[in-house]
Amino acid sequence: MAFILSEEFKARAAKICARYPRADAALIPLLLELQKEAGYVAEEGMDALAQLLELPYSRVKAVTTFYTMFKREPAGKYHLQVCRNISCHMAGAAGLLDGLKKKLAIEEGETTKDGIFTLSSVECLGACGSAPVMQVNEHYFENLNEEKLDALLEELKHGRLPRH
Ligand code: FES
Structure with a gap:
């Protein structure tokens, strides 16, 4: 059709x-x-x-x-896109990505069973000075660390997308 x-x-x-x-x-x-x-x-x-x-x-x-902001398949309510390029990598993005995989029990490209999160790693998001950076839908979260990421996940699980 x-x-x-x-x-x-x-x-x-x-x-x-x-x-x-x-x-x-x-x-x-x-x-x-x-x-x-x-x-x-x-x-x-x-x-x-x-x-x-x-x-x-x-x-x-x-x-x-x-453009990685466009999803080409049905995805979770929140699309977590962790930058994997050099500045973010040097600032610990790989560890954050691994942590997300464990916490959400999914691999890159997958969506959690509850349909809330889809996880991806993406090329430079153009905010290298604030590495590590993750984009959630259209919003950037910068200077991330484990603690900030956990707090953000909690907010998102409750349907709250903090604005910056
Ligand atoms: S390297 Fe991550 S925003 Fe540029």
């Missing part, structure tokens, strides 16, 4: 497109909207968005696969 963009989504998309000189400049904000609606960006959603913006499907797919 073909993926249908909701009328509500199309109305929001028209408003977003109006802010940009060209439709393709609205691609990332619209992919984020799509992800907000479904929790991830499905192949069919990319196809429907390509048609809406009159862009080649390959362009939409390339953007979706390049």
